[in-house]
Amino acid sequence: MTANLVSNMQVYSRKKAADHSAANAVAGALDAPLERSCVEKDRIVIAPELAGIERIEARFHGKGFEPHRHDTYALGVTMAGIQTFRYRGEARFSLPGNVIVLHPDEMHDGGAGTDDGLTYRMMYIPPERFLPVTAKRGRTLPFVAAPVVADPRLARLLLEAIGSMDAAIEPLKLDEMVEEIAAALLDHAGVPQARRGRLARAEVLKACDFLRENLSQQVSSTELEAVTGLDRFTLARQFRQVLGTSPHRYLVMRRLEQAKGLIAAGESLAEAAFASGFADQAHLNRHFKKALGMTPGRFAALAGGRAR
Template sequence: MERTLAAEDQVDLERLCKRPGDRILMAAEEGGIERIDARFSGKGYAPHRHDTYALGLTVRGVQTFHYRGAARASLPGQIIVLHPDELHDGGAGTDEGLSYRMLYLPPEDVAEATLSAGQASELPFVSTPVISDPEFQLALREGLSDLDEPIGSLRRDSLIAALTQCLQRHGGRARLRKSVLHWPGLQRCAEHLRENAVGSVQSEELETVAELDRFTLARQFKRAFGTSPHRYQVMRRLERARAGIRSGVPLASAAVDAGFADQAHMSRHFKRTYGMTPGHWQRLLHSTDWHTKSDRGCS
């Protein structure tokens, strides 16, 4: 399996990126799912946290990171599972450098797939962040292959179902709760935050939209989406800012257009979330001439 991954990676790297050095290749975002192919030598990311599941596949080298108070390491073929809103860093553990692929899966997709299976539960938590599992690897490789091709709705739904099953299996089935999530209201709340990411949203608005009091809303939103309503809105701003930066908008303009007070405000949130400054991220993207098929020239 390791030889297969290395061979596949070599073909993709020769096809997608002919220049050496650190770089990140980003596929076009589809329905909240993001996919990257990255290569680093030395330290790649400062401590940061996402509001999604981060599901990674180490392709070459040794991937090292700190997570939940311990140093971790992933070898080629192993899977990394990071829970939403958990602090972590990352980089290469040897002089050989590191090549890996990562899929960022929105927790609301996992929650919806769980509910559709007739299970009312909180998000599955995988306590062991480095896993060796051929079935999980196969599902993840299916989602991470052909980054220059769109996933498509049919493949996306199957991918979410398969990855959710793997997360539940390794998480021991998520614990059942006596109180059932008010899922329709939570979905309306998340949609309202997405649609109003640039503006200011007050607690009273969300109470009306979700038909829940603010404290129940805060608790249930965290269980459903893995993060708080405020951070969920900030993440949608960062997504808007990244889209602007990728398309060539100056950093200061991208910050204001996304709803941040200024570039410094955006930079603070950007580094906390992605482990690097917007300028560094921009340089890594521009270190390759690879483009996704769906948005030629802006990856």
């Protein structure tokens, strides 16, 4: 077997794996509540504004938009069909699972590439939201040369943020998402990863203590900065390096632990949700099933409690 043939087979295998991962991300997103908006007629679903970030889901047949430009980063995922647009003087095409990266003040249009139509989800992030991340790395705002990229991890991250269109996102979670999105864009822009310095174990443990003591509160990044002395982006990175998770994920899991204890003790699901810091019972249900693989009601039945 020649070296060229081996190389070609390796490239093909990597592409198939990436396509499969991207397809899984899209399939998972289509199980979310927004699935009901993916209908045949053309439409745009606009989510409530989220700290200056706009989120939409759109479906079009034919041309959707004439040439225009935004003063934000337009980041999204092609969900179904072929997405076509002209950008920086060239015709572009995006297949389901691909990520779209359009930079501020760049002219572009958009539409469906086939008669089957197009569905995509997009979020519009003001550039200033990325400034703290880029300043920490000593970089300017990221410029990704390719407007269509195959990045299953970034696609999942965007779909998680965009897909929560009918539910609130906690400030701590939003800060983490913006930081991760900015870091991914810097990676695609060719910015080298920052060197790993000392592990801030003491500061991370202080944050853990604070989060456990405030499970029923809406904890902000500003509060964690005051407690640890680290800025929110450094703390998020240190949290992942020390504990393998994010501050918000840590908070959610501790809330679930408390809720489980209350439910097993016979508390109603609504009372357990409220006492553990969840917005409501539906909020508890989503996180409980995602983390534990069953609903709180099912857990109550198995644990001997009574779901009320």
